[in-house]
Amino acid sequence: MIEPHGGNLVDLKTIAATEDLRENSSLVLTERGLADFEMLATGALSPLTGFMAKDDYLSTINNMRLSNGLVWSIPITLPITSDQYADLKTADEINLKDSTGKALGKIFVSDIYTYDKHLEAEKVYQTTDDKHPGVAALQMQGEYLIAGEVEVYSLPEYDIFQEYRLAPVELRKVFQEKGWQRIVGFQTRNPIHRAHEYITKCALEIVDGLLIHPLVGETKSDDIPASVRMECYRAILDNYFPHRHTVLAVYPAAMRYAGPREAIFHAITRKNYGCTHFIVGRDHAGIGNYYGTYDAQKIFENFTRDELGIEPLFFEHAFYCKRTDLMATTKTSRAMDHEKIFLSGSKVREILKSGGRLPEEFTRPEVEEILRRHYSNEKK
């Protein structure tokens, strides 16, 4: 089994002492905070054991590495507002609560520091435009960052996908039981259309198993809801992928839309889940025109294979080729443009919103039906 990032799988779980919970100051986590907390708690962010101190934060932003040199591309921070700062500035320990007031764990405060949002936006998102949802979230968050080790009593509770919420240690056990040595991870925040099916199957051909690992943390409002997407994934797995070589689990991270930087983050965290290979498609974790189509692939050139420890598999834009009646990319097809069937994400939404049908060459009928139902419910 592949080594976790930095060598050891982190486990932050402990047993809560009731008096502890009573005495501490407390902080209610935002949706993103909960996602980061869950990622930390389960070891998905190994080797991180808490929210970043200033040296790691600055090193991540400026050098895409932790202060110890380990590759790390996205800051993991716990922001608080000035008002919260006034309450918490002298606290040594702070209970971390969900929106119901339940304490999920605590942070041992090592520092509370200010930071430069403009710099973070420029470095991480390559833009300071607040139409970018990652930049917008950054602008809206508090002016102080709490640093410190985290201790976990329980994971955030969700109504949905419980059976698919496999922590790194659980997913590694599944892989071991299946006897897989080489596992490719597929990150997605969209339904799986035939282009994705093609790419994941190409990748699966050269490894032992495929992990379909959709992001179900916070996404932007016009993305298709995770519950609808999960229905699509189940439909496609039940009909088009052999169970012996495919696993579906959810990835609890919040989406940053940081494009290239987030592709690195998605890859190294998948290593923690036991993946040896990771699919990076066109415009991975991108949005709008903020990143070049293949920037999220090119960024991998900055790191050696040993530093990353996971093999990225780069794919081009796939389409249905009418000349050969097969899925393909420009690398593998001689099709002229008029022989290619491809729809953009916005075109798909437009068709479905107007009650139209997606062609079978683009989407499996089982997926099409789920999406059509979703959009028709939305209208009502």
Place this chain on the structure above:
Amino acid sequence: MIEPHGGNLVDLKTIAATEDLRENSSLVLTERGLADFEMLATGALSPLTGFMAKDDYLSTINNMRLSNGLVWSIPITLPITSDQYADLKTADEINLKDSTGKALGKIFVSDIYTYDKHLEAEKVYQTTDDKHPGVAALQMQGEYLIAGEVEVYSLPEYDIFQEYRLAPVELRKVFQEKGWQRIVGFQTRNPIHRAHEYITKCALEIVDGLLIHPLVGETKSDDIPASVRMECYRAILDNYFPHRHTVLAVYPAAMRYAGPREAIFHAITRKNYGCTHFIVGRDHAGIGNYYGTYDAQKIFENFTRDELGIEPLFFEHAFYCKRTDLMATTKTSRAMDHEKIFLSGSKVREILKSGGRLPEEFTRPEVEEILRRHYSNEKK
């Protein structure tokens, strides 16, 4: 560009001195000898600079390594008979000639040694059965092996495929001109049916370019002749592969049918041609039932990736899946057996010999036509 095996690309070419050619003893190379000579001459066997001395020979056979530790799986030897030995035993230099008597180069004899054919058969072929064509060739060859550095005046001349006979240095130049960094090599001694097209395209999706590199050296008599195969390759490349991402060249090695050992040999020599990845399918370089279906993949576990320096891509048996109307393997398809279209090599021969047609799901029509013509000519 990837480093050649052992670090440097060998170049044995020099200019012949006429008096040299006259004075030396000489040896007419067999068909296999010519193939090995060409492989040595062009640097395809880098770092070898001649036919193996006893220490390298024994180390290759026993340890799958040269005496310096470098991975090497197939002995490269120059056998002579007892009669030839009587003539040549005192020679320091021997001219190496083709069957027309033209001197192509010479060998500086460092040793002439006897060897254990039984041991070589057991180690290299895993069988001493002389129905195995590799073992049969071994049994028929001479009892002595000449060791020594080789000097090359000219390459063997062939009537066919001249434009496709690209030496490692030439092929590397082609890759450089195309701007390819990651190149997958595909070894074949058969026509490309749809199963092979599928596998090569899967592999191409994760690299920059595909080298279709058919073996055109000596093969067994019931293999389809190289000239017919080349016609098939051209047809399939012209119709189903984009030129921007595919190159066709010939691999002048003789076929040993050594299965797993030959898969390693095929991989490391492709590194010399500039490939970074190499496709290893089921029963690679195998014949009959001498090797397990995936033995030629498992043997790669004996070596680290750094030792090999080339990434093997392992593929399972591919078929046309009637359930999805796509090519697939058992890893990527939920098809029941009756939904799979696949024909064995012997079934293909049987159909074509009896004047039948191959299904389009199995073979592209352009290839089918060439094969049908070949078999119908054969009958006449």
